[in-house]
Amino acid sequence: MENKRKGSLLSFRPDIKVLDATLRDGGLCNDFKFSDAFARALYEMNVAAGVDYMEMGYKASKALFDPEKFGKFKFCDEDALQKIVGDNPSPMKLSVMADVGRTDLKRDIGGKKDSVVDMVRVACYITEIPAAVEMLEYCAGQGYETAVNVMAVSKARDEEIDAALEMLGQSPADCIYLVDSYGSLYPEQVARLTLRYLEAGEKYHKSIGIHAHNNQQLAFGNTIEAASWGASMLDATVNGMGRGAGNCPMELLLGFLKNPKYHLPPVLRFLTDQMLPLRAQGVVWGYDVPYLLTGRLNMHPSAAIACVRQGNTDYEGFYRALQEKD
Amino acid sequence: MENKRKGSLLSFRPDIKVLDATLRDGGLCNDFKFSDAFARALYEMNVAAGVDYMEMGYKASKALFDPEKFGKFKFCDEDALQKIVGDNPSPMKLSVMADVGRTDLKRDIGGKKDSVVDMVRVACYITEIPAAVEMLEYCAGQGYETAVNVMAVSKARDEEIDAALEMLGQSPADCIYLVDSYGSLYPEQVARLTLRYLEAGEKYHKSIGIHAHNNQQLAFGNTIEAASWGASMLDATVNGMGRGAGNCPMELLLGFLKNPKYHLPPVLRFLTDQMLPLRAQGVVWGYDVPYLLTGRLNMHPSAAIACVRQGNTDYEGFYRALQEKD
Numbered sequence: 001m002e003n004k005r006k007g008s009l010l011s012f013r014p015d016i017k018v019l020d021a022t023l024r025d026g027g028l029c030n031d032f033k034f035s036d037a038f039a040r041a042l043y044e045m046n047v048a049a050g051v052d053y054m055e056m057g058y059k060a061s062k063a064l065f066d067p068e069k070f071g072k073f074k075f076c077d078e079d080a081l082q083k084i085v086g087d088n089p090s091p092m093k094l095s096v097m098a099d100v101g102r103t104d105l106k107r108d109i110g111g112k113k114d115s116v117v118d119m120v121r122v123a124c125y126i127t128e129i130p131a132a133v134e135m136l137e138y139c140a141g142q143g144y145e146t147a148v149n150v151m152a153v154s155k156a157r158d159e160e161i162d163a164a165l166e167m168l169g170q171s172p173a174d175c176i177y178l179v180d181s182y183g184s185l186y187p188e189q190v191a192r193l194t195l196r197y198l199e200a201g202e203k204y205h206k207s208i209g210i211h212a213h214n215n216q217q218l219a220f221g222n223t224i225e226a227a228s229w230g231a232s233m234l235d236a237t238v239n240g241m242g243r244g245a246g247n248c249p250m251e252l253l254l255g256f257l258k259n260p261k262y263h264l265p266p267v268l269r270f271l272t273d274q275m276l277p278l279r280a281q282g283v284v285w286g287y288d289v290p291y292l293l294t295g296r297l298n299m300h301p302s303a304a305i306a307c308v309r310q311g312n313t314d315y316e317g318f319y320r321a322l323q324e325k326d
Numbered sequence: 327m328e329n330k331r332k333g334s335l336l337s338f339r340p341d342i343k344v345l346d347a348t349l350r351d352g353g354l355c356n357d358f359k360f361s362d363a364f365a366r367a368l369y370e371m372n373v374a375a376g377v378d379y380m381e382m383g384y385k386a387s388k389a390l391f392d393p394e395k396f397g398k399f400k401f402c403d404e405d406a407l408q409k410i411v412g413d414n415p416s417p418m419k420l421s422v423m424a425d426v427g428r429t430d431l432k433r434d435i436g437g438k439k440d441s442v443v444d445m446v447r448v449a450c451y452i453t454e455i456p457a458a459v460e461m462l463e464y465c466a467g468q469g470y471e472t473a474v475n476v477m478a479v480s481k482a483r484d485e486e487i488d489a490a491l492e493m494l495g496q497s498p499a500d501c502i503y504l505v506d507s508y509g510s511l512y513p514e515q516v517a518r519l520t521l522r523y524l525e526a527g528e529k530y531h532k533s534i535g536i537h538a539h540n541n542q543q544l545a546f547g548n549t550i551e552a553a554s555w556g557a558s559m560l561d562a563t564v565n566g567m568g569r570g571a572g573n574c575p576m577e578l579l580l581g582f583l584k585n586p587k588y589h590l591p592p593v594l595r596f597l598t599d600q601m602l603p604l605r606a607q608g609v610v611w612g613y614d615v616p617y618l619l620t621g622r623l624n625m626h627p628s629a630a631i632a633c634v635r636q637g638n639t640d641y642e643g644f645y646r647a648l649q650e651k652d
Contacts, residue, residue, distance in 0.1 A: 187547060187550070217546050217547070217575070217578060218547050221513060221548075251615060255618060265642050265646075268641035268645055272641055289597055319591065
């Protein structure tokens with residue numbers, strides 16, 4: 001691997017964009033039951049902090065998920081979004097995530113001209129790329145900017161990744177995301193994967209994004225590693241709020257980036273005013289030993305999430321049980 | 327920077343040694359008031375886990391620090407150590423840290439033949455190198471392996487670091503440590519500094535160590551970054567216990583290293599049996615927003631430690647006050 005790092009620690013790359021995924025990945029911690037006041041404060045914080053994209057949640061199918069059981073940010077109905085952001089007079093773009101197989105695309109995603117949403121991010125596993133491409137084509141046809149998050153690539157073989165990147169290269173996706181769903185990748189692996197994604201990105205004129213998880217306390221480190229090689233869409237969540245061990249914390253990322261358009265103080269204020277109360281209400285996320293263990297074994301965090309929820313602190317027994325399952 | 331990374335993610339480098347600094351850096355969180363039972367369990371855990379060195383604490387001068395106010399691991403009297411480890415029949419080596427200006431060397435460090443201690447680590451700031459060299463010479467003359475931890479190099483200028491490495495190269499130190507006291511270094515900086523330290527290390531036949539702090543959730547990432555370029559002495563503490571934001575967690579490091587001599591389960595058991603009770607007693611360490619802010623500003627963590635102790639959660643105000651001080 002030659003030195004192809006981009007930019008320096010004192011300069012900034014204007015191509016870098018920050019995406020706040022707090023409502024979306026963080027919503028996995030509280031069934032998306034954020035208050036309107038929280039969402040509005042987050043929106044205002046992101047605008048003040050110079051964040052480039054704010055992800056409002058999922059576009060989940062109401063045939064598959066009961067709206068009585070989940071907060072509105074699981075569904076992101078247009079009127080619900082407009083209640084938070086009005087017609088979004090800010091320069092910040094809004095995104096929603098649509099999962100392959102869990103979205104009722106034609107019913108729930110209308111034309112861009114009737115929506116405050118700017119970008120649809122399609123999430124899929126590597127075996128679902130053709131379905132993702134169909135969704136990307138549909139959303140691009142409706143006038144949206146699009147991105148695709150190929151989840152759990154730490155489980156994929158090299159030739160699968162190459163084939164996926166070829167297919168996605170030929171899709172309308174504006175951005176292809178490297179996603180470390182299990183928080184199992186080390187920075188050296190992130191660097192190699194980023195370079196591989198960038199190769200496809202350069203060939204097909206797409207930007208590359210990074211979405212990291214903090215199972216091994218590497219979410220921030222892996223995010224800036226990917227950025228240093230050329231990834232330009234960087235996902236973060238306030239206080240790292242996200243499923244299991246959570247994500248790259250926005251406060252660390254904005255503390256690192258040198259572009260003067262980013263501002264840390266609004267994030268710090270939000271941590272005090274909104275995130276501490278959320279934790280005090282009992283919403284749980286962030287690094288804990290069980291997440292390290294699923295991350296280290298390159299496994300889905302579900303067992304670790306259950307372990308933490310049950311208050312099971314027999315880490316040695318939990319690790320043994322994981323290894324028997326693996 | 328060419329690709330001079332050493333080893334691969336699947337192999338292991340036999341030159342890598344792990345040092346457990348829980349009693350020493352962790353002692354800064356509880357005034358070294360660990361019980362003998364805790365210290366003995368930690369010793370047994372380290373032996374079972376295959377850890378190479380265990381640091382028992384400081385050799386602090388009793389003229390400067392009141393033994394009534396601190397636990398025994400601040401002083402590491404020979405009889406106190408032997409009460410924990412007997413004559414240390416294990417292959418694991420024991421170390422103590424001696425601070426420049428805070429150690430009564432001739433009174434407190436006798437000949438190696440009368441001690442279970444194998445290595446003395448001298449800690450100094452970059453302006454104190456000549457005093458550190460004197461201490462290294464004394465300790466080496468007494469028969470000890472020696473290492474030197476030059477603290478807070480993130481504040482030092484390049485030419486100061488070069489001069490320090492020259493002087494330490496000519497000293498008897500067996501190992502020179504890169505120390506990120508303020509948790510302010512990013513992995514790219516760690517890589518560059520590691521290569522600079524290694525250059526001196528190769529010239530003078532010394533190994534290079536890394537001691538990281540977790541202010542920006544980079545202690546583990548920076549440790550494996552340094553290791554990947556050739557650093558071979560890796561400091562960790564159980565659960566990351568250490569001053570302020572703490573250190574590289576042993577459970578992450580041993581989960582990463584591939585040498586089959588290392589074993590994670592004893593560490594997991596220790597987390598359950600010893601570290602959870604310690605936290606439950608109210609001992610506080612680990613990542614928190616104020617530490618990120620001093621780390622980001624490359625400042626000593628003392629203000630952040632006070633902020634956390636006071637339960638001050640006005641992060642924005644704290645950040646503003648830090649910037650005014652800086």
